[in-house]
Structures are given as structure tokens and as C-alpha cells.
Amino acid sequence: MQIYLSFLAALMYLTALVIPLTRRRVAAAAGMLAWLLHGVSLWQALLAGEALRVGFAVMLSAALWVTVSVYLLENRNVALDGLKFFIFPPAVAVVVLPAIFPGSMIALTGKTTMFPWHVAVALLAYSTLTIAAFHALIMSLQDKHLHKLQSQTRPWLNAVIDKLPALMTMEKVLFHMITLGFILLTLTVLSGVVFSEQVLGVAFKWDHKTILSLLSWLLFAILLAGRHWRGWRGRTVLNFTLSGFLTLLLAYVGSRFVLEVLLHRSLT
Numbered sequence: 063m064q065i066y067l068s069f070l071a072a073l074m075y076l077t078a079l080v081i082p083l084t085r086r087r088v089a090a091a092a093g094m095l096a097w098l099l100h101g102v103s104l105w106q107a108l109l110a111g112e113a114l115r116v117g118f119a120v121m122l123s124a125a126l127w128v129t130v131s132v133y134l135l136e137n138r139n140v141a142l143d144g145l146k147f148f149i150f151p152p153a154v155a156v157v158v159l160p161a162i163f164p165g166s167m168i169a170l171t172g173k174t175t176m177f178p179w180h181v182a183v184a185l186l187a188y189s190t191l192t193i194a195a196f197h198a199l200i201m202s203l204q205d206k207h208l209h210k211l212q213s214q215t216r217p218w219l220n221a222v223i224d225k226l227p228a229l230m231t232m233e234k235v236l237f238h239m240i241t242l243g244f245i246l247l248t249l250t251v252l253s254g255v256v257f258s259e260q261v262l263g264v265a266f267k268w269d270h271k272t273i274l275s276l277l278s279w280l281l282f283a284i285l286l287a288g289r290h291w292r293g294w295r296g297r298t299v300l301n302f303t304l305s306g307f308l309t310l311l312l313a314y315v316g317s318r319f320v321l322e323v324l325l326h327r328s329l330t
Contacts, residue, residue, distance in 0.1 A: 183250050
């Protein structure tokens with residue numbers, strides 16, 4: 063059932079993508095249906111009785127589902143129709159990944175009551191910062207578009223970028239997302255590092271995931287401090303955002319991809 067829902071969600075994302083921007087209500091309805099199908103498919107992939115499924119594919123799918131959620135919500139208040147050309151294509155790709163790479167199961171029996179909450183907060187932190195990274199890349203394209211005026215060879219890109227809000231508005235939204243993601247990441251680090259034994263039921267240990275998570279936290283902390291005290295903008299913001307996100311990606315997704323797909327090892 064889950065695999066059929068995944069491919070149906072991908073089909074609806076494609077449908078919403080090709081609907082002209084002039085048919086806003088139809089495109090929004092198709093996007094909402096794709097989001098709902100994606101959510102049901104993701105729920106079935108995550109939960110299996112008294113166990114929790116984890117893996118790089120599930121985490122990527124969850125991150126894009128949250129990304130689409132924010133897009134659909136914000137698009138009701140601010141005209142963000144052009145963002146669908148940046149959000150829906152990767153959503154089409156990742157919605158079917160859990161069916162292809164199911165990952166591994168973690169039995170909830172014997173785990174502390176705080177364990178599911180730790181997983182949920184970590185997933186929200188990763189998803190929020192994924193949105194921020196997408197947003198930063200779009201802002202970079204928008205900035206280049208403004209400086210070079212119009213692209214002579216890619217008129218479709220002009221039409222997409224012209225639909226975006228002003229760059230200052232995009233920047234404010236970016237830092238709202240980074241601030242929220244940083245708070246969630248801080249809670250994740252505290253629960254997974256400082257209170258490891260109480261929350262996760264295992265003693266704290268230094269490994270690549272811990273080190274990369276802390277490095278990502280540090281990069282986002284420096285970025286927010288630089289924004290507050292030095293008024294950082296532009297390329298500096300983009301570099302720190304993408305560096306922090308890629309570090310977090312390696313910590314939570316990259317390592318799982320290597321183990322599950324390349325080395326064919328379980329993470330249970």
C-alpha cells in the first residue's frame with residue numbers, strides 16, 4: 063500500500079508542477095493532495111507496530127514533506143507560486159525513496175519514554191534547516207538575477223524569479239527558519255549529548271554523528287551571532303547556511319546512506 067501511495071504522491075507533485083501559474087487554485091489543490099498522500103505514505107513508512115523505521119530515505123522524505131508544508135502554508139499569505147519549481151522536483155524524487163531504501167527498524171520496546179520525542183525533535187530540526195538551505199539557494203539565484211537583470215537564454219527562469227517576494231522579505235523569512243531550526247537543533251544536541259543516558263538509554267560517546275552535529279550547531283550559532291552583532295547578509299549568510307546544513311546532512315543522512323546503500327549494513 064505504501065509504495066502505491068508514494069508513486070501516486072509523486073504523480074500529483076508532477077501534476078501540480080506543470081499546472082500554469084495562472085491557474086493558482088488548481089495548482090494549490092493538486093499540491094495539497096500530493097502533500098496529503100506524501101504524509102500518509104511517510105507515516106506508514108515510519109511506524110510499524112511497536113517499532114520505528116529510520117534511514118536516510120525516510121529522513122529525506124520527511125524533510126521535503128515539512129518543506130512542502132511550509133510552502134503551502136506561506137503561499138496562502140504571500141505569493142510564493144514560483145517556489146514550486148524549486149520544491150516540487152526534489153519532492154517527486156524523495157517521496158518514493160523509502161519504498162526503495164526502507165532503512166532499518168528500531169524496536170520501541172525497552173526504550174525510554176523520551177526516545178520518540180528526541181527522534182521527533184531531531185527530525186523537525188533537520189527538516190527546518192533543510193527548508194532554510196533550499197531558501198538560501200533560491201535567494202542566491204534571485205540575487206544573481208537582480209544583478210544580471212534578465213537571463214537572455216532562460217526566459218522561464220525570469221518568470222519564476224519574478225514571482226518571488228522581494229529579497230529583503232526572503233531574507234527575513236530565512237532567518238526566522240534558521241532561528242527555529244537552531245532552537246530545535248539545540249534541544250536535539252542537549253537530549254542526545256548532555257542527557258544521552260536518560261533520553262536514549264545509552265551512555266554518551268564521541269562518534270562522527272556527534273562531532274558533525276556539534277559542528278553544525280556551532281556554524282548556525284556563529285551565523286545568528288554574526289547577523290545580530292555584525293548585520294551579516296548576502297554571500298556570508300549563504301555560505302554559513304549551506305555549510306551548517308551540509309554538515310548536518312553528513313551527520314544524519316550521509317552516514318546512513320553509506321551504511322545502508324553502499325555497505326548494506328543495518329543501523330539497528
